[in-house]
Amino acid sequence: MRVLVVMDPIENINLKKDTTIAMLWAAKRRGHTLGYALQDDLFIDAGKAFGTIAPLNVFEDYADRNGHYFELGDKQRESLASYDVILMRKDPPFDLRFIYSTYILEQAEREGAWIINKPQSLRDCNEKLFATQFSELQVPTLVTSQESLIREFLATYGDIIVKPLDGMGGTGIFRLTVGSPNVGSTLEMLTILGTQPIMAQRYIPEIVDGDKRILMINGEPVPYCLARIPQAGETRGNLAAGGRGEARPLTDKDKAIAAKIGPTLREKGLVFVGLDVIGEYVTEINVTSPTCVREIDAQFGTSIADDLFAVLEQGRH
Incomplete structure (x- = not known):
């Protein structure tokens, strides 16, 4: 080709x-x-x-x-x-x-x-908003530009993550708890004084075990994921934010998540996608330029890019 x-x-x-x-x-x-x-x-x-x-x-x-x-x-x-x-x-x-x-x-x-x-x-398919189409796979999630709604959400759940809808690599992600001194200024900054919607999600304690990247090829999961484990004192597992990558076989829960999302990916022509999963919850669906192939290949001897091209070659014949 x-x-x-x-x-x-x-x-x-x-x-x-x-x-x-x-x-x-x-x-x-x-x-x-x-x-x-x-x-x-x-x-x-x-x-x-x-x-x-x-x-x-x-x-x-x-x-x-x-x-x-x-x-x-x-x-x-x-x-x-x-x-x-x-x-x-x-x-x-x-x-x-x-x-x-x-x-x-x-x-x-x-x-x-x-x-x-x-x-x-x-x-x-915005990478944050697309995941909300699978609300049964998410923790409580709110998308809004209204500070009052986010404050209500914080009061309800006590410990939340807020992030911009267009960030990557962990940029702009904040953890807020009830009584945090900088709630107002954080929300003003992220929402650009209430003019831009952001995402708020209940904090997922399982982040300490890693933010898993599950790669999907034509709606089917690669058998191994990369768990991105935060540095001590950090709430973000992103490798760009200093997280450590540990490749692991998919769990049964990971496979069940992939099975629910895969048909929609195929239907939308999303051939190469990265699901971000913390615990048993999907936080993002990355469609622009998903990564983590090299880290999984290095630790498990796979060749994920070859798997991708096997699909592409078959599709063009």
Whole structure:
């Protein structure tokens, strides 16, 4: 297949843990041709989707190449639909620029390209709000911009987490308890003085055992998850916030959660997704550029990116 990746600058990735490079290595091993583009390289001309795209080569043996892990050819104008699969791996923020990119990719989809994940669903499925469609799998959760409602929620549950709807990597997450001295200022800051909705959730004590990332490929769970365990004194397990990653086999409860959510993911064209689970509760459903492949592969000898490409190859035949 011809595979195009739309990502952040490849020269800036964290080579030890980046999931996108694992996908590119798998694609190369399996004989596929790679192209590379940034968001700014995508455009529409006369109603058709194009990109200024560079041929890409990647090297798994980068340690033997003095850290040289990729090579880019000269950019050239190409139809996006000339690629069989387009991996949309641009990291958040999920901003207007990202949304405009999904419109361009949607045009490529109309012309026959397969976008992973489906552009409309990238727009529709906010990673915090999408999880509220499965309320039976969540702790008590409130989404509002009204400080009074959040204060009532805090009074009811006594110990809550508040977070922005567009954050990533644990940024902007606060734990509030009844009597906390900074409740007002925290809520004013997160809601931008009551103009922006945020999410409040009852605190889940099981966070001390890890915030589990369950990876889903075409609605089916990878057999192992990554438990991200917070540092001492920290309420966030995110690796970007200093959490430690420990790969584990899925529990029966994890599998039951995946079984409930999987059919909706397939229906929405969300082929590669990360479920965030604390205890037995889903907190987020990550659809933009889920990570943690490398950590699970390293600890269990899996090759999750190969599993993904096995599905993609089957889907294009």
